[in-house]
Amino acid sequence: MEKISSAAEDRQHKEPFLVDPIYELHSPERTLGYAAVAQANKHAGIIAQMNTHPEDSREYHMLNRLQSIFLYDTKYELKGVRDTLQQIEGRDEDTMGRHFGAIVSPYVFGLLKKHDQPNGPEISWKKWLTERASDEELLNILQQHNYIVEQQATSQRIELSFEISKHFFATTVSDMYDSGDIALPSKSIDEISLVVGDVFDTLMKERSGYYQPGVAEVVLAQGQIGGEDARETAFLREFPRVLTHEFVHALLCRTYEVSGNPLAARWINEAETEVISRLIRQAQGLNVVEDKVYQPERDLRELLLSKAPNPEFAAKLLMRAFTGEEHDTDIFVTHINTAWGADDVMEKIHQAVAFEEKRLVIPGVSIDRLVHAEALRVVHERLRDTPEKILLPGVDIIQRQLARAAQEPKK
Numbered sequence: 001m002e003k004i005s006s007a008a009e010d011r012q013h014k015e016p017f018l019v020d021p022i023y024e025l026h027s028p029e030r031t032l033g034y035a036a037v038a039q040a041n042k043h044a045g046i047i048a049q050m051n052t053h054p055e056d057s058r059e060y061h062m063l064n065r066l067q068s069i070f071l072y073d074t075k076y077e078l079k080g081v082r083d084t085l086q087q088i089e090g091r092d093e094d095t096m097g098r099h100f101g102a103i104v105s106p107y108v109f110g111l112l113k114k115h116d117q118p119n120g121p122e123i124s125w126k127k128w129l130t131e132r133a134s135d136e137e138l139l140n141i142l143q144q145h146n147y148i149v150e151q152q153a154t155s156q157r158i159e160l161s162f163e164i165s166k167h168f169f170a171t172t173v174s175d176m177y178d179s180g181d182i183a184l185p186s187k188s189i190d191e192i193s194l195v196v197g198d199v200f201d202t203l204m205k206e207r208s209g210y211y212q213p214g215v216a217e218v219v220l221a222q223g224q225i226g227g228e229d230a231r232e233t234a235f236l237r238e239f240p241r242v243l244t245h246e247f248v249h250a251l252l253c254r255t256y257e258v259s260g261n262p263l264a265a266r267w268i269n270e271a272e273t274e275v276i277s278r279l280i281r282q283a284q285g286l287n288v289v290e291d292k293v294y295q296p297e298r299d300l301r302e303l304l305l306s307k308a309p310n311p312e313f314a315a316k317l318l319m320r321a322f323t324g325e326e327h328d329t330d331i332f333v334t335h336i337n338t339a340w341g342a343d344d345v346m347e348k349i350h351q352a353v354a355f356e357e358k359r360l361v362i363p364g365v366s367i368d369r370l371v372h373a374e375a376l377r378v379v380h381e382r383l384r385d386t387p388e389k390i391l392l393p394g395v396d397i398i399q400r401q402l403a404r405a406a407q408e409p410k411k
């Protein structure tokens with residue numbers, strides 16, 4: 001507990017001296033409009049240092065002129081923000097609307113409402129921000145947005161919960177290691193830092209958190225709806241679930257370390273990460289509700305293991321392989337190949353998933369979670385009912401040819 005109080009004290013010493021409100025943001029480049037806001041803050045600093053007297057009409061005009069030059073300076077960044085907002089569609093557009101609706105001041109909300117048609121449709125946030133809002137208005141909203149991300153990133157309540165979660169996770173994992181269920185974590189949990197992720201970088205990219213291999217950083221989506229406390233509370237409510245999942249990626253998963261590891265494919269990686277993270281939360285006495293998080297991935301994993309003579313034992317081998325050395329992977333892979341009576345079972349399933357994704361996706365559009373989930377469902381059904389279609393030798397060659405034919409331009 002010593003660490004926690006010293007970190008909190010640190011923060012207390014630092015906070016009164018913060019001049020630039022986004023100074024402490026860990027990964028500012030991931031926050032929408034950060035560059036524009038940083039520039040505006042720099043400009044505000046310059047104006048403050050000039051110590052002008054706006055009641056003096058000459059100084060007032062100079063200040064006015066300077067403000068518009070400074071605003072013009074951020075034009076390029078603001079254009080980039082409008083381009084980003086223009087791309088947001090469907091469910092993400094609803095999330096954006098709820099987010100901006102919750103963070104802006106009544107004054108800004110009034111500016112938006114002015115564009116509603118009398119008795120006609122209400123103007124959308126996207127339309128207003130990309131087409132109608134002035135640069136001043138957009139910049140103001142971005143300042144609000146960046147301020148809220150920064151506020152959560154430096155919140156003592158969140159930092160304290162993070163420290164407690166880290167400690168809790170490390171103890172549980174060490175117990176699981178002692179009982180032989182998992183291999184030792186690849187690094188110490190103290191190496192991992194937490195970043196509060198902008199909703200535009202998290203929820204609107206269909207993720208409530210993420211971890212990038214090689215960077216000891218876990219990014220969790222900011223809580224976005226409601227007032228200040230409500231936002232933070234929403235964030236903390238999701239905390240154990242998302243954080244434990246990301247900790248498993250960051251500390252336990254070893255499959256990225258060897259290239260061509262058959263357990264590194266996205267579906268099995270997410271399934272196993274989620275399964276281990278549930279075991280950990282259960283061991284911590286937390287209430288694990290049966291939700292649909294990575295359901296198609298977990299279903300396919302379960303089917304894969306169900307063919308083994310003892311699926312529970314196979315699950316242990318998988319956990320071991322996922323967290324352990326290369327030879328642990330070999331043991332698991334051999335076990336699964338024997339169970340299904342085929343070679344390269346994992347690779348063949350991955351190929352079948354990739355093939356279905358290509359078949360399901362609209363050409364020119366990237367594969368999103370819905371396409372991925374649907375592909376997994378199709379492969380699950382086929383592996384359950386007609387496994388030979390996926391596992392027989394030569395089937396992958398036919399699939400590759402089919403995939404190539406599907407990519408060729410239609411005449």
Ligand SMILES: [Zn+2]
Nearest residue numbers: 245249270273
């Ligand atoms: Zn994940």
